[in-house]
Amino acid sequence: MSVNELKEKLAQVEQEAFKDLESLDSMHLLENIRLKYLGQKGALTEVLRGLGQLSKEERPLFGQLANQIKEKIQEALEKQRLVLEQKELQAKLSTEKIDITLPAIGNKLGHVHPLTQISNEIISIFGGMGFTAVEGPEIETDYYNFDALNTPADHPARDSQDTFYTNIGPQILLRSHTSCVQLRALEKQKPPIRIISLGRVYRNEEVTARKYPLFHQTDGILIDQNVTFGQLKGVLNEFIRILFGRPLKTRFRPDFFPFTEPSAELDSECLFCSGSGCRTCGHRGWLELLGCGMVDPNVLAEANIDPEKYSGFAWGMGVERFAMLKYGINDIRHLYSSDLRFLEQF
Amino acid sequence: MKLSFDWLSEYVDLSGVSPNQVADKLTMGAFEVEEVTKFGSDINGPLVVGEIIEINPHPNADKIRLTKIKIDEKSEARQIVCGASNIVVGQKIPVALPGAKVLNRHDGSELHIKESQIRGVTSYGMLCSPPELGILDAAEASEGILILDKETKLGTNVIELLGLKTDWILHVEPRSNRGDAMSVIGLAREVAALIERPLKEPLWELGTSNSFGEKWQVEIQNNDDCPFFSLRLIDGVKIGPSPNEIARRLQAVGMRPVNNIVDITNYVLYELGQPMHAYDSKVLSGEKLTVRRAKEKEKLHTLDDKERALSSEVLVIADSKEVVGIAGVMGGKSSEIGNATTSLALEAAMFNPARVRRSGRLLGITSESSLRFERGVDVAGVEQASNRATYLIAKYAQGKLGKLIISGSNKTEKKNISLRLSEFKRLADINIESNTVNKLLSPLGFSCRENSDKTLAIDIPSFRQRDVSREIDIVEEVLRLWGYDKVPVSMPSPTMAAQPVDNLINQVVHSLSAQGLNETWITSLVSFDDLTCNNLIPVNKQSLVSVLNPLSAEHQVLRISLIPGLIKAVVYNQNQSQSDIWLFEIGRIYQAKNKQDKNLNAIKVKDTGTNEDLYVAGIISGNCPQMNGINWTQSDSSSNNDSDKFFFTKGIIENLFSNLHISTDSLRYEQISENTYYHPGKSAQVFFLDKAGKTKSLGYFGEIHPAIAQVYGLKNAAFAFELNLEIIKTLRPSPTLLEIASTPVSVRDLSVDVTNSINQISVKQIIQSSSELLINVELVSLFPLSDNKKSLTYRLYFQDKKATLTAEQVEKQMTKIRNSLTSELSATFRM
């Protein structure tokens, strides 16, 4: 065969290949076309077989030409492959459709108890003001629960905290408040002191919507030089502001507690009626939140801290009370019911 | 304490001040007023005294009559129809005229009086019976019209005459340190200071006493128990109902009027805060009263009609024969004042507050009297109170004054406190001058003198010596009157950072809640039945902590495990038609220590002799989720069988440990039998194996014992775990990174056939110890074979951290593993 004939054949192969490619509409036929023209038994290879008949001079020129055509076909194949791939993807996407409104699958998550949530919040707010959390025993001695807190035996103040006594001994009781934890801590630390404690306390009371024979209290104490009543107001106002997410009007109302003097009850404007009076606040516009005061010098002296040099303030409050106010819980018994309908709301 | 606004106004001028304003002042002045309620009926005039001039029959009715009533001398008598039968011409009676508002005598509702036609006759008003005027407990209460004294002037305003005005009751929270303020006069003193008006002291006048009772004696056996005792003898009393005002005031504060003598002692108790007791002196034996401790086996029939057994802890008053009263608490029935009483012995004394409290507690009695003695009465005021009562008895019961017999001393020491004005600066950052202190304190009975050294000498009145004894007490007193709200707000200097909290509890909460368990808080004070699961759990009674004074059997003993509470929680939710109940609790359990170095009489006992340990426990009832990924379990995914739940529970525990950075490789499980909460065949004890090869028990898990499940009525098998956080707390390493090797990992599966009696863990441990190149071994399937054998398929992950492993190297390791399994467990293999 002559060069010209071969060239003609090449042109023919090229033409046919392009024609085939143009009419191709399915991905899996693409390989057939590649084999048909570029494979070992393909048309192009067939043409190249004639190469041996050409002269030494003609061979490289023809070879070059054949390679050009091969590249051209390869390029076209590749281009067509991309087109077809895109087409097939579109076709696939247009048919694959699911009902996205079917329910979610997976483990239901558990819920964290509201008392855990409020406790963490309280500890972290006071933590931000430098108060370190400490713990102590729930079974306490008369000394820590009462005597060291300026409440000797036969003091009528003991009446307000109906106490459970135990079989362990006449002086062993279930703590009726968490202030005893502070005392235990005061024995070990020297001022400056900033601690809070949070834990379970017990009172010998009938179960009602507002009372349960056990509940939780959190107490704090700060002892340093130059500690004032105004700082007590500042710290507690700040606590209320952060816990309830807005500044609330507060008032410090004189009261009596054996281990603080002066003592005060902290009231805030009612969260539910903003002070205009509603059922929750007994139409008074105020909510009693906690008790507080300056640490009684006797308590400081009992802990070997010089009351002339140091002063301090302390407060104590019911954790349930805050949880109930914050989450709108109207019955303390819910908190101890283990009722999933309750727990799963938190 | 209930405070009558009307009564209060006798001692402070309250004109222009409303009950609510007084309540607010008291509340902000340390005496919280919980509420203000109305007492008495809302009766309005015109309501006047009239006289019956004529009574004629009604032309159209039998039971009602026509009366002619004159209400003043000038105007004509008016016609009023009346149905009562107790009226006769000439009586003075209360008349409600048109426009008046009285009460319906049947139901107490409002009754508006107007001119009306009654069976064709016009009635110009109404004659009133006691209930129509809101007089409830009048001794002569009857169906008829209230008949007034003949001397009463026509036209007198009946509302004023009978004291029918509305009163307001302030419910004041009593303060345990302020016995002096448990009285109208005490609160009046506070109110006077708070509204800056003068206090008016109650008055009395005593004539000269006669010789009645001159032979009487009183003896105090121990002055600590009773510093001062007085007895006034009174003769010639006429027992009868109390005057209206006394009866009404007692009713207003919630006391039932009895008779004039009893009422007067109660009245003075309420007015001055001094409890008193009147004996019928003719009933007492021997003309002598002794204040002493009761003897064992002595008894007293008290006024509340109960037989009381006494002991030497109880302080009593005795005549020469027997006990006649419990000092400061309650009198005896036999010497009670009755209608036949004509002579009295009126006791007024000061008893030791702690002793009264002890007596009352032992006998289970709280009385108005004991409440006041416990808080301390003013010894200097005893005689005044006695005189005040005597005066009222003379006035209202025609008593004739006999002798006053006293024992002990009613003198108080003068006490004064030195106050540094600088303390206000130090404790409240305010400057208060001496004249301010004086102005604030003197209305409360304190007197101040300025010393040369910027201090004040302050004299304490006798009635405040119990609660004011130190400088700080004065500081508080001044600050509360000055106003806490005026103390400037500041913040403490920010010098300390808080130490971080151990977040173990929160880590556990997050791990378990993320695994689907709901956190609950359960009572730690339980019943004996729950503690022992109705006697199914053996307990060592010596180690229990129980309360001596439980209010109910439900809250009697401190729990020794969290499991029973969780079982009850499941049952509760099951009864609310819940099916998948997964719960956990973090809480303490309690135990008495074995050996207690009890020093029961020590003054400052600091050791409680008990242990409190923190645990976490959980319970799974209902379906487990279907496990995805590798699942070796046998059950098909829909059936969810019980042994799967055991392993699901095990997974929760292992995930928890993993969250706490405790490697599951360091955990060991052993079958248990001694923990009786669990099914013996489906439960395990979990151990931690430390690097030295020592084990520590971490807790238990498994299926709740079927017997317990049955007792509580669990519908389905429930699986529970309980782990000791005190030990876990000590195990948590902080994670350190192991190098992540970049060489490829080769994975091979190995099916091992062994006899059923061989535990999976034995197989796994042999595989693990047979090759150093193994980085992980997982069980991927398990199925039973015939001949009491089972097949376990493991997926083995090989890696050499320094070089790429060749297939030959891996095959060499596999051969080693197979050989070990064959020689140690006679295992066989299938391809």
Ligand SMILES: [Zn+2]
């Ligand atoms: Zn409100």
